[in-house]
Amino acid sequence: MSYCVNCGTKLQEGTTHCPLCRIDSINPLEQAVTPTPLYPATPLGKSEKPKSRASLLCIISLFLGIPVLITTLSDLLSDGSWGWSRYVLASMALFYVIAVIPFFFPKNNPLFFLGIDVFATVLFLFVLNVIGGWNWFFPFGLVVALGVGLLIFALALMLRSGKLSKTAKTAAFFLMLGLITVHVELSVFFCFDGLPLVGWSLYSILACLVFAIIAVIIDNSPALKEELKKRAFF
The missing domain is CATH 2.20.70 (Ubiquitin Ligase Nedd4; Chain: W;)
Structure with missing residues:
Protein backbone atom coordinates (compact mmCIF):
# COMPACT_ATOMS: atom_id res chain seq x y z
CA MET A 1 0.00 0.00 0.00
CA THR A 34 -1.52 -4.73 -14.74
CA PRO A 35 -4.88 -3.18 -13.89
CA THR A 36 -7.98 -5.15 -14.79
CA PRO A 37 -9.78 -3.60 -17.79
CA LEU A 38 -13.13 -2.06 -16.96
CA TYR A 39 -14.73 -3.29 -20.17
CA PRO A 40 -14.24 -6.44 -22.29
CA ALA A 41 -11.94 -6.24 -25.26
CA THR A 42 -14.66 -7.47 -27.63
CA PRO A 43 -15.58 -4.69 -30.09
CA LEU A 44 -19.05 -3.23 -29.74
CA GLY A 45 -21.67 -4.60 -32.09
CA LYS A 46 -19.92 -7.92 -32.62
CA SER A 47 -21.37 -10.98 -30.98
CA GLU A 48 -19.89 -14.41 -30.83
CA LYS A 49 -20.94 -16.68 -33.67
CA PRO A 50 -22.32 -20.11 -32.97
CA LYS A 51 -19.47 -22.51 -32.37
CA SER A 52 -21.06 -25.20 -34.45
CA ARG A 53 -23.54 -24.54 -37.24
CA ALA A 54 -23.88 -28.27 -37.71
CA SER A 55 -25.20 -28.68 -34.16
CA LEU A 56 -27.73 -25.89 -34.65
CA LEU A 57 -28.80 -27.39 -37.96
CA CYS A 58 -29.31 -30.73 -36.25
CA ILE A 59 -31.46 -29.15 -33.53
CA ILE A 60 -33.66 -27.32 -36.05
CA SER A 61 -34.00 -30.51 -38.08
CA LEU A 62 -35.20 -32.37 -35.00
CA PHE A 63 -37.78 -29.68 -34.24
CA LEU A 64 -39.08 -29.78 -37.81
CA GLY A 65 -39.18 -33.56 -37.67
CA ILE A 66 -41.55 -33.57 -34.69
CA PRO A 67 -44.73 -32.56 -36.61
CA VAL A 68 -43.80 -34.95 -39.42
CA LEU A 69 -43.44 -37.82 -36.96
CA ILE A 70 -46.66 -36.99 -35.12
CA THR A 71 -48.76 -36.70 -38.27
CA THR A 72 -47.26 -39.85 -39.76
CA LEU A 73 -48.01 -41.88 -36.63
CA SER A 74 -51.53 -40.45 -36.47
CA ASP A 75 -52.10 -41.32 -40.10
CA LEU A 76 -50.82 -44.88 -39.73
CA LEU A 77 -52.70 -45.54 -36.50
CA SER A 78 -55.99 -44.12 -37.76
CA ASP A 79 -56.49 -46.18 -40.91
CA GLY A 80 -53.31 -48.25 -41.22
CA SER A 81 -52.08 -46.51 -44.37
CA TRP A 82 -49.72 -43.67 -45.21
CA GLY A 83 -51.99 -41.10 -46.81
CA TRP A 84 -52.59 -37.46 -45.88
CA SER A 85 -49.43 -37.21 -43.76
CA ARG A 86 -47.38 -37.28 -46.97
CA TYR A 87 -48.60 -33.74 -47.67
CA VAL A 88 -47.18 -32.64 -44.33
CA LEU A 89 -43.87 -34.34 -45.08
CA ALA A 90 -43.62 -32.71 -48.51
CA SER A 91 -44.51 -29.27 -47.09
CA MET A 92 -41.95 -29.50 -44.29
CA ALA A 93 -39.28 -30.63 -46.75
CA LEU A 94 -40.00 -27.61 -48.96
CA PHE A 95 -39.88 -25.28 -45.95
CA TYR A 96 -36.58 -26.84 -44.89
CA VAL A 97 -35.00 -26.24 -48.30
CA ILE A 98 -36.30 -22.67 -48.70
CA ALA A 99 -36.00 -21.26 -45.17
CA VAL A 100 -33.52 -23.34 -43.18
CA ILE A 101 -30.65 -24.37 -45.46
CA PRO A 102 -29.79 -20.85 -46.79
CA PHE A 103 -29.56 -19.60 -43.19
CA PHE A 104 -26.47 -21.73 -42.63
CA PHE A 105 -24.70 -20.54 -45.78
CA PRO A 106 -24.90 -16.72 -45.52
CA LYS A 107 -21.81 -16.13 -47.67
CA ASN A 108 -23.15 -17.97 -50.72
CA ASN A 109 -24.85 -16.18 -53.59
CA PRO A 110 -28.60 -15.80 -52.91
CA LEU A 111 -29.31 -16.35 -56.60
CA PHE A 112 -27.89 -19.86 -56.26
CA PHE A 113 -30.36 -20.68 -53.49
CA LEU A 114 -33.15 -19.05 -55.50
CA GLY A 115 -32.50 -21.56 -58.26
CA ILE A 116 -32.60 -24.37 -55.71
CA ASP A 117 -35.88 -23.00 -54.34
CA VAL A 118 -37.45 -23.02 -57.80
CA PHE A 119 -36.33 -26.61 -58.36
CA ALA A 120 -37.65 -27.62 -54.92
CA THR A 121 -40.99 -25.96 -55.63
CA VAL A 122 -41.34 -27.78 -58.96
CA LEU A 123 -40.51 -31.06 -57.25
CA PHE A 124 -43.01 -30.26 -54.47
CA LEU A 125 -45.81 -29.67 -56.97
CA PHE A 126 -44.92 -32.89 -58.78
CA VAL A 127 -45.07 -34.85 -55.52
CA LEU A 128 -48.47 -33.34 -54.68
CA ASN A 129 -49.71 -34.29 -58.13
CA VAL A 130 -48.52 -37.88 -57.70
CA ILE A 131 -49.89 -38.24 -54.16
CA GLY A 132 -53.31 -36.92 -55.11
CA GLY A 133 -53.49 -38.89 -58.35
CA TRP A 134 -54.17 -35.72 -60.37
CA ASN A 135 -52.95 -34.70 -63.79
CA TRP A 136 -52.57 -30.91 -63.51
CA PHE A 137 -48.78 -30.84 -63.14
CA PHE A 138 -48.10 -31.37 -66.86
CA PRO A 139 -48.15 -28.79 -68.23
CA PHE A 140 -49.94 -26.34 -65.90
CA GLY A 141 -47.97 -26.77 -62.66
CA LEU A 142 -44.64 -26.94 -64.44
CA VAL A 143 -45.34 -23.90 -66.63
CA VAL A 144 -46.54 -21.76 -63.72
CA ALA A 145 -43.69 -22.74 -61.39
CA LEU A 146 -40.95 -22.20 -63.98
CA GLY A 147 -42.47 -18.96 -65.25
CA VAL A 148 -42.91 -17.47 -61.78
CA GLY A 149 -39.43 -18.64 -60.82
CA LEU A 150 -37.94 -16.97 -63.91
CA LEU A 151 -39.72 -13.68 -63.16
CA ILE A 152 -38.60 -13.74 -59.53
CA PHE A 153 -35.05 -14.50 -60.65
CA ALA A 154 -35.13 -11.47 -62.97
CA LEU A 155 -36.50 -9.35 -60.12
CA ALA A 156 -33.73 -10.55 -57.82
CA LEU A 157 -31.13 -9.51 -60.39
CA MET A 158 -32.62 -6.02 -60.54
CA LEU A 159 -32.88 -5.71 -56.76
CA ARG A 160 -29.24 -6.71 -56.37
CA SER A 161 -28.14 -4.19 -58.97
CA GLY A 162 -26.22 -1.30 -57.49
CA LYS A 163 -27.18 1.00 -60.37
CA LEU A 164 -30.88 1.21 -59.48
CA SER A 165 -32.25 3.43 -56.74
CA LYS A 166 -34.68 2.22 -54.08
CA THR A 167 -37.68 3.75 -55.83
CA ALA A 168 -36.63 2.21 -59.16
CA LYS A 169 -36.39 -1.17 -57.46
CA THR A 170 -39.85 -0.59 -55.99
CA ALA A 171 -41.20 0.08 -59.48
CA ALA A 172 -39.56 -3.12 -60.74
CA PHE A 173 -41.15 -5.07 -57.89
CA PHE A 174 -44.67 -3.90 -58.77
CA LEU A 175 -44.13 -4.59 -62.47
CA MET A 176 -42.95 -8.13 -61.77
CA LEU A 177 -45.89 -8.69 -59.41
CA GLY A 178 -48.30 -7.70 -62.16
CA LEU A 179 -46.52 -9.88 -64.72
CA ILE A 180 -46.74 -12.86 -62.39
CA THR A 181 -50.54 -12.54 -62.15
CA VAL A 182 -50.82 -12.26 -65.94
CA HIS A 183 -48.57 -15.29 -66.38
CA VAL A 184 -50.70 -17.37 -64.01
CA GLU A 185 -53.96 -16.47 -65.76
CA LEU A 186 -52.54 -17.06 -69.23
CA SER A 187 -51.23 -20.44 -68.07
CA VAL A 188 -54.71 -21.38 -66.81
CA PHE A 189 -56.36 -20.50 -70.13
CA PHE A 190 -53.60 -22.05 -72.23
CA CYS A 191 -53.48 -25.36 -70.32
CA PHE A 192 -57.22 -25.87 -69.70
CA ASP A 193 -59.21 -23.74 -72.14
CA GLY A 194 -56.80 -23.65 -75.06
CA LEU A 195 -57.40 -19.95 -75.73
CA PRO A 196 -55.11 -17.49 -73.96
CA LEU A 197 -57.14 -14.57 -72.60
CA VAL A 198 -56.51 -11.86 -70.03
CA GLY A 199 -59.29 -11.24 -67.52
CA TRP A 200 -58.89 -10.65 -63.81
CA SER A 201 -55.12 -10.28 -64.09
CA LEU A 202 -55.64 -7.14 -66.18
CA TYR A 203 -56.93 -5.31 -63.11
CA SER A 204 -53.99 -6.43 -60.99
CA ILE A 205 -51.36 -5.45 -63.54
CA LEU A 206 -53.02 -2.04 -64.05
CA ALA A 207 -52.90 -1.42 -60.30
CA CYS A 208 -49.27 -2.55 -60.17
CA LEU A 209 -48.50 -0.34 -63.17
CA VAL A 210 -49.96 2.69 -61.37
CA PHE A 211 -47.75 2.05 -58.34
CA ALA A 212 -44.73 1.55 -60.60
CA ILE A 213 -45.39 4.86 -62.39
CA ILE A 214 -45.70 6.64 -59.04
CA ALA A 215 -42.35 5.18 -57.99
CA VAL A 216 -40.74 6.33 -61.25
CA ILE A 217 -42.14 9.85 -60.82
CA ILE A 218 -40.77 9.99 -57.28
CA ASP A 219 -37.40 8.71 -58.48
CA ASN A 220 -37.17 11.47 -61.11
CA SER A 221 -38.21 14.24 -58.71
CA PRO A 222 -35.41 14.96 -56.20
CA ALA A 223 -37.51 17.53 -54.31
CA LEU A 224 -40.42 15.11 -53.89
CA LYS A 225 -38.05 12.31 -52.91
CA GLU A 226 -36.41 14.49 -50.26
CA GLU A 227 -39.80 15.55 -48.90
CA LEU A 228 -40.94 11.92 -48.63
CA LYS A 229 -37.73 11.03 -46.83
CA LYS A 230 -38.41 13.75 -44.27
CA ARG A 231 -42.01 12.64 -43.85
CA ALA A 232 -41.01 9.00 -43.43
CA PHE A 233 -38.08 9.84 -41.07
CA PHE A 234 -35.49 8.14 -43.33
Whole structure:
Protein backbone atom coordinates (compact mmCIF):
# COMPACT_ATOMS: atom_id res chain seq x y z
CA MET A 1 0.00 0.00 0.00
CA SER A 2 1.38 3.45 -0.90
CA TYR A 3 0.41 7.08 -0.60
CA CYS A 4 1.00 10.15 -2.74
CA VAL A 5 4.17 11.99 -1.71
CA ASN A 6 2.52 15.33 -2.45
CA CYS A 7 -1.05 15.20 -1.08
CA GLY A 8 -1.08 11.92 0.84
CA THR A 9 -3.89 10.33 -1.18
CA LYS A 10 -4.14 6.56 -0.77
CA LEU A 11 -3.14 4.90 -4.04
CA GLN A 12 -4.27 1.59 -5.46
CA GLU A 13 -1.80 -1.11 -6.33
CA GLY A 14 -0.19 -0.57 -9.71
CA THR A 15 -1.04 3.14 -9.85
CA THR A 16 1.82 5.18 -11.29
CA HIS A 17 0.48 8.65 -10.46
CA CYS A 18 -1.88 10.35 -8.05
CA PRO A 19 -5.44 10.67 -9.39
CA LEU A 20 -5.83 14.07 -7.67
CA CYS A 21 -2.63 16.03 -8.17
CA ARG A 22 -1.24 13.92 -11.05
CA ILE A 23 2.18 13.58 -9.37
CA ASP A 24 4.13 10.47 -10.33
CA SER A 25 4.29 8.03 -7.46
CA ILE A 26 6.22 4.81 -8.03
CA ASN A 27 6.98 2.36 -5.25
CA PRO A 28 10.17 0.44 -6.15
CA LEU A 29 9.29 -2.31 -3.64
CA GLU A 30 5.92 -2.99 -5.26
CA GLN A 31 5.69 -5.32 -8.25
CA ALA A 32 4.07 -3.86 -11.31
CA VAL A 33 0.46 -4.96 -11.54
CA THR A 34 -1.52 -4.73 -14.74
CA PRO A 35 -4.88 -3.18 -13.89
CA THR A 36 -7.98 -5.15 -14.79
CA PRO A 37 -9.78 -3.60 -17.79
CA LEU A 38 -13.13 -2.06 -16.96
CA TYR A 39 -14.73 -3.29 -20.17
CA PRO A 40 -14.24 -6.44 -22.29
CA ALA A 41 -11.94 -6.24 -25.26
CA THR A 42 -14.66 -7.47 -27.63
CA PRO A 43 -15.58 -4.69 -30.09
CA LEU A 44 -19.05 -3.23 -29.74
CA GLY A 45 -21.67 -4.60 -32.09
CA LYS A 46 -19.92 -7.92 -32.62
CA SER A 47 -21.37 -10.98 -30.98
CA GLU A 48 -19.89 -14.41 -30.83
CA LYS A 49 -20.94 -16.68 -33.67
CA PRO A 50 -22.32 -20.11 -32.97
CA LYS A 51 -19.47 -22.51 -32.37
CA SER A 52 -21.06 -25.20 -34.45
CA ARG A 53 -23.54 -24.54 -37.24
CA ALA A 54 -23.88 -28.27 -37.71
CA SER A 55 -25.20 -28.68 -34.16
CA LEU A 56 -27.73 -25.89 -34.65
CA LEU A 57 -28.80 -27.39 -37.96
CA CYS A 58 -29.31 -30.73 -36.25
CA ILE A 59 -31.46 -29.15 -33.53
CA ILE A 60 -33.66 -27.32 -36.05
CA SER A 61 -34.00 -30.51 -38.08
CA LEU A 62 -35.20 -32.37 -35.00
CA PHE A 63 -37.78 -29.68 -34.24
CA LEU A 64 -39.08 -29.78 -37.81
CA GLY A 65 -39.18 -33.56 -37.67
CA ILE A 66 -41.55 -33.57 -34.69
CA PRO A 67 -44.73 -32.56 -36.61
CA VAL A 68 -43.80 -34.95 -39.42
CA LEU A 69 -43.44 -37.82 -36.96
CA ILE A 70 -46.66 -36.99 -35.12
CA THR A 71 -48.76 -36.70 -38.27
CA THR A 72 -47.26 -39.85 -39.76
CA LEU A 73 -48.01 -41.88 -36.63
CA SER A 74 -51.53 -40.45 -36.47
CA ASP A 75 -52.10 -41.32 -40.10
CA LEU A 76 -50.82 -44.88 -39.73
CA LEU A 77 -52.70 -45.54 -36.50
CA SER A 78 -55.99 -44.12 -37.76
CA ASP A 79 -56.49 -46.18 -40.91
CA GLY A 80 -53.31 -48.25 -41.22
CA SER A 81 -52.08 -46.51 -44.37
CA TRP A 82 -49.72 -43.67 -45.21
CA GLY A 83 -51.99 -41.10 -46.81
CA TRP A 84 -52.59 -37.46 -45.88
CA SER A 85 -49.43 -37.21 -43.76
CA ARG A 86 -47.38 -37.28 -46.97
CA TYR A 87 -48.60 -33.74 -47.67
CA VAL A 88 -47.18 -32.64 -44.33
CA LEU A 89 -43.87 -34.34 -45.08
CA ALA A 90 -43.62 -32.71 -48.51
CA SER A 91 -44.51 -29.27 -47.09
CA MET A 92 -41.95 -29.50 -44.29
CA ALA A 93 -39.28 -30.63 -46.75
CA LEU A 94 -40.00 -27.61 -48.96
CA PHE A 95 -39.88 -25.28 -45.95
CA TYR A 96 -36.58 -26.84 -44.89
CA VAL A 97 -35.00 -26.24 -48.30
CA ILE A 98 -36.30 -22.67 -48.70
CA ALA A 99 -36.00 -21.26 -45.17
CA VAL A 100 -33.52 -23.34 -43.18
CA ILE A 101 -30.65 -24.37 -45.46
CA PRO A 102 -29.79 -20.85 -46.79
CA PHE A 103 -29.56 -19.60 -43.19
CA PHE A 104 -26.47 -21.73 -42.63
CA PHE A 105 -24.70 -20.54 -45.78
CA PRO A 106 -24.90 -16.72 -45.52
CA LYS A 107 -21.81 -16.13 -47.67
CA ASN A 108 -23.15 -17.97 -50.72
CA ASN A 109 -24.85 -16.18 -53.59
CA PRO A 110 -28.60 -15.80 -52.91
CA LEU A 111 -29.31 -16.35 -56.60
CA PHE A 112 -27.89 -19.86 -56.26
CA PHE A 113 -30.36 -20.68 -53.49
CA LEU A 114 -33.15 -19.05 -55.50
CA GLY A 115 -32.50 -21.56 -58.26
CA ILE A 116 -32.60 -24.37 -55.71
CA ASP A 117 -35.88 -23.00 -54.34
CA VAL A 118 -37.45 -23.02 -57.80
CA PHE A 119 -36.33 -26.61 -58.36
CA ALA A 120 -37.65 -27.62 -54.92
CA THR A 121 -40.99 -25.96 -55.63
CA VAL A 122 -41.34 -27.78 -58.96
CA LEU A 123 -40.51 -31.06 -57.25
CA PHE A 124 -43.01 -30.26 -54.47
CA LEU A 125 -45.81 -29.67 -56.97
CA PHE A 126 -44.92 -32.89 -58.78
CA VAL A 127 -45.07 -34.85 -55.52
CA LEU A 128 -48.47 -33.34 -54.68
CA ASN A 129 -49.71 -34.29 -58.13
CA VAL A 130 -48.52 -37.88 -57.70
CA ILE A 131 -49.89 -38.24 -54.16
CA GLY A 132 -53.31 -36.92 -55.11
CA GLY A 133 -53.49 -38.89 -58.35
CA TRP A 134 -54.17 -35.72 -60.37
CA ASN A 135 -52.95 -34.70 -63.79
CA TRP A 136 -52.57 -30.91 -63.51
CA PHE A 137 -48.78 -30.84 -63.14
CA PHE A 138 -48.10 -31.37 -66.86
CA PRO A 139 -48.15 -28.79 -68.23
CA PHE A 140 -49.94 -26.34 -65.90
CA GLY A 141 -47.97 -26.77 -62.66
CA LEU A 142 -44.64 -26.94 -64.44
CA VAL A 143 -45.34 -23.90 -66.63
CA VAL A 144 -46.54 -21.76 -63.72
CA ALA A 145 -43.69 -22.74 -61.39
CA LEU A 146 -40.95 -22.20 -63.98
CA GLY A 147 -42.47 -18.96 -65.25
CA VAL A 148 -42.91 -17.47 -61.78
CA GLY A 149 -39.43 -18.64 -60.82
CA LEU A 150 -37.94 -16.97 -63.91
CA LEU A 151 -39.72 -13.68 -63.16
CA ILE A 152 -38.60 -13.74 -59.53
CA PHE A 153 -35.05 -14.50 -60.65
CA ALA A 154 -35.13 -11.47 -62.97
CA LEU A 155 -36.50 -9.35 -60.12
CA ALA A 156 -33.73 -10.55 -57.82
CA LEU A 157 -31.13 -9.51 -60.39
CA MET A 158 -32.62 -6.02 -60.54
CA LEU A 159 -32.88 -5.71 -56.76
CA ARG A 160 -29.24 -6.71 -56.37
CA SER A 161 -28.14 -4.19 -58.97
CA GLY A 162 -26.22 -1.30 -57.49
CA LYS A 163 -27.18 1.00 -60.37
CA LEU A 164 -30.88 1.21 -59.48
CA SER A 165 -32.25 3.43 -56.74
CA LYS A 166 -34.68 2.22 -54.08
CA THR A 167 -37.68 3.75 -55.83
CA ALA A 168 -36.63 2.21 -59.16
CA LYS A 169 -36.39 -1.17 -57.46
CA THR A 170 -39.85 -0.59 -55.99
CA ALA A 171 -41.20 0.08 -59.48
CA ALA A 172 -39.56 -3.12 -60.74
CA PHE A 173 -41.15 -5.07 -57.89
CA PHE A 174 -44.67 -3.90 -58.77
CA LEU A 175 -44.13 -4.59 -62.47
CA MET A 176 -42.95 -8.13 -61.77
CA LEU A 177 -45.89 -8.69 -59.41
CA GLY A 178 -48.30 -7.70 -62.16
CA LEU A 179 -46.52 -9.88 -64.72
CA ILE A 180 -46.74 -12.86 -62.39
CA THR A 181 -50.54 -12.54 -62.15
CA VAL A 182 -50.82 -12.26 -65.94
CA HIS A 183 -48.57 -15.29 -66.38
CA VAL A 184 -50.70 -17.37 -64.01
CA GLU A 185 -53.96 -16.47 -65.76
CA LEU A 186 -52.54 -17.06 -69.23
CA SER A 187 -51.23 -20.44 -68.07
CA VAL A 188 -54.71 -21.38 -66.81
CA PHE A 189 -56.36 -20.50 -70.13
CA PHE A 190 -53.60 -22.05 -72.23
CA CYS A 191 -53.48 -25.36 -70.32
CA PHE A 192 -57.22 -25.87 -69.70
CA ASP A 193 -59.21 -23.74 -72.14
CA GLY A 194 -56.80 -23.65 -75.06
CA LEU A 195 -57.40 -19.95 -75.73
CA PRO A 196 -55.11 -17.49 -73.96
CA LEU A 197 -57.14 -14.57 -72.60
CA VAL A 198 -56.51 -11.86 -70.03
CA GLY A 199 -59.29 -11.24 -67.52
CA TRP A 200 -58.89 -10.65 -63.81
CA SER A 201 -55.12 -10.28 -64.09
CA LEU A 202 -55.64 -7.14 -66.18
CA TYR A 203 -56.93 -5.31 -63.11
CA SER A 204 -53.99 -6.43 -60.99
CA ILE A 205 -51.36 -5.45 -63.54
CA LEU A 206 -53.02 -2.04 -64.05
CA ALA A 207 -52.90 -1.42 -60.30
CA CYS A 208 -49.27 -2.55 -60.17
CA LEU A 209 -48.50 -0.34 -63.17
CA VAL A 210 -49.96 2.69 -61.37
CA PHE A 211 -47.75 2.05 -58.34
CA ALA A 212 -44.73 1.55 -60.60
CA ILE A 213 -45.39 4.86 -62.39
CA ILE A 214 -45.70 6.64 -59.04
CA ALA A 215 -42.35 5.18 -57.99
CA VAL A 216 -40.74 6.33 -61.25
CA ILE A 217 -42.14 9.85 -60.82
CA ILE A 218 -40.77 9.99 -57.28
CA ASP A 219 -37.40 8.71 -58.48
CA ASN A 220 -37.17 11.47 -61.11
CA SER A 221 -38.21 14.24 -58.71
CA PRO A 222 -35.41 14.96 -56.20
CA ALA A 223 -37.51 17.53 -54.31
CA LEU A 224 -40.42 15.11 -53.89
CA LYS A 225 -38.05 12.31 -52.91
CA GLU A 226 -36.41 14.49 -50.26
CA GLU A 227 -39.80 15.55 -48.90
CA LEU A 228 -40.94 11.92 -48.63
CA LYS A 229 -37.73 11.03 -46.83
CA LYS A 230 -38.41 13.75 -44.27
CA ARG A 231 -42.01 12.64 -43.85
CA ALA A 232 -41.01 9.00 -43.43
CA PHE A 233 -38.08 9.84 -41.07
CA PHE A 234 -35.49 8.14 -43.33
